[in-house]
Amino acid sequence: xxxxEAFETWTDRERRDSQWERLSSRLPELRRTNPFYIxxxxxxxxxxxxxxxxxxxxxxxxxxxxxxFGTNLTYPLERYVRLHQTSGTxxxxxxxxxxxESWQWWRExxxxxxxxxxxxxxxxxxxxxxxxxxxxxxxxxxxxEQLGALCLTGGAMSTTERxxxxxxxxxxxxxxxxTYALRLAEAARxxxxxLARSALRVSIHAGEPGASIAATRDRIEKELGVxxxxxxxxxxxxxxxxxxxxxxxxxxxxxxxxxxxxxxxTGDAREDGEGELVLTNLGRWxxxxxxxxxGDRVRAVRDRCGCGRTLVKLAGGIAGRVxxxxxxxGVNVFPSAIEAIIRRFDEVGEYRVELTRVREMDELRCTVxxxxxxxxxxxxxIHRELGIRCAVDAVASGTLPRFEMKAKRxxxxxx
Ligand SMILES: [Zn+2]
Numbered sequence: 225x226x227x228x229e230a231f232e233t234w235t236d237r238e239r240r241d242s243q244w245e246r247l248s249s250r251l252p253e254l255r256r257t258n259p260f261y262i263x264x265x266x267x268x269x270x271x272x273x274x275x276x277x278x279x280x281x282x283x284x285x286x287x288x289x290x291x292x293f294g295t296n297l298t299y300p301l302e303r304y305v306r307l308h309q310t311s312g313t314x315x316x317x318x319x320x321x322x323x324x325e326s327w328q329w330w331r332e333x334x335x336x337x338x339x340x341x342x343x344x345x346x347x348x349x350x351x352x353x354x355x356x357x358x359x360x361x362x363x364x365x366x367x368x369e370q371l372g373a374l375c376l377t378g379g380a381m382s383t384t385e386r387x388x389x390x391x392x393x394x395x396x397x398x399x400x401x402x403t404y405a406l407r408l409a410e411a412a413r414x415x416x417x418x419l420a421r422s423a424l425r426v427s428i429h430a431g432e433p434g435a436s437i438a439a440t441r442d443r444i445e446k447e448l449g450v451x452x453x454x455x456x457x458x459x460x461x462x463x464x465x466x467x468x469x470x471x472x473x474x475x476x477x478x479x480x481x482x483x484x485x486x487x488x489x490t491g492d493a494r495e496d497g498e499g500e501l502v503l504t505n506l507g508r509w510x511x512x513x514x515x516x517x518x519g520d521r522v523r524a525v526r527d528r529c530g531c532g533r534t535l536v537k538l539a540g541g542i543a544g545r546v547x548x549x550x551x552x553x554g555v556n557v558f559p560s561a562i563e564a565i566i567r568r569f570d571e572v573g574e575y576r577v578e579l580t581r582v583r584e585m586d587e588l589r590c591t592v593x594x595x596x597x598x599x600x601x602x603x604x605x606i607h608r609e610l611g612i613r614c615a616v617d618a619v620a621s622g623t624l625p626r627f628e629m630k631a632k633r634x635x636x637x638x639x
Pocket of ligand 1: 468470530532
């Protein structure tokens, strides 16, 4: 593959120099006009390590104390043109504002993502997304317009209507969560439509790790007849990552984001290794985040990738948030590890996992939509591969809830 942008094959030196130049040139303005960072930034900084971390709690507390937008505002409010908010799964939603310039930056951030997936101006891109206040695929839509592709909105439609729209418009690219891709295929089958025979050829997924989980990606590719790509991003930070032809992880766009990995034990931040992903964005100057602790657990590697890029790669994508990890009888497990096993069973449709704490002992229980004889096979595979016992019950197809955005399949209860 050729035709990379210069930053995609940077040396370490080129990357560090460019990133620090871009960040340090903006620090004086933040020190002068952004109240949130005026209170945090040191007077002099000679490198990233001199700057403090920013946490989600810092942003939430600031916004709660200074409603409705907080003090992380570099410009007067009239400069801002868009409001998006986090889904609020962990507490109050956070409100994020963009200026026209920073929204243009979001558009630019989508270009390497589309390029890595081979999407061009010739494509028709269907966005199976609600277009509510969550930033989700709003920025992808804007980025696709910039690319020159034909953008098809799938807001305010039922799943059946979306299937019909994909077929009727001969869409070639699908944007949605991995869960919803499988839901579309299921709804299509119920209508006697095989989406694998539609014009779809590429899908790009976000919101869940599914497109980096081989078994889930295989199923999406088979049921939709596409090549599936993963994308990572966050409302607070931007659209930062994309999978490539090597299909073993997600590169971060290091032209627009600085990547660090925080070792949870020592508190040291490094350029690679295993730990919490820390990101600094380099284009959203109206409401920036500096050394933002994302809460995502990653393993970052810096070997040259098979695709030819030198950009850092999050091996296996983002497996989960630090708070998603559960400990079952001493074994640490991410929900994505369970998904990776369950999705290998073609007979299983939807599923649900319950973690119940009974007298300080964690019990894992799984419900799968599948024929009864599959349950035992799933239980044995989980035991063999993860080293944990999990009771598995089979139920009839269509029994468990379906999801439009991010799935909520994992439930924790204390007894
Ligand atoms: Zn690669």
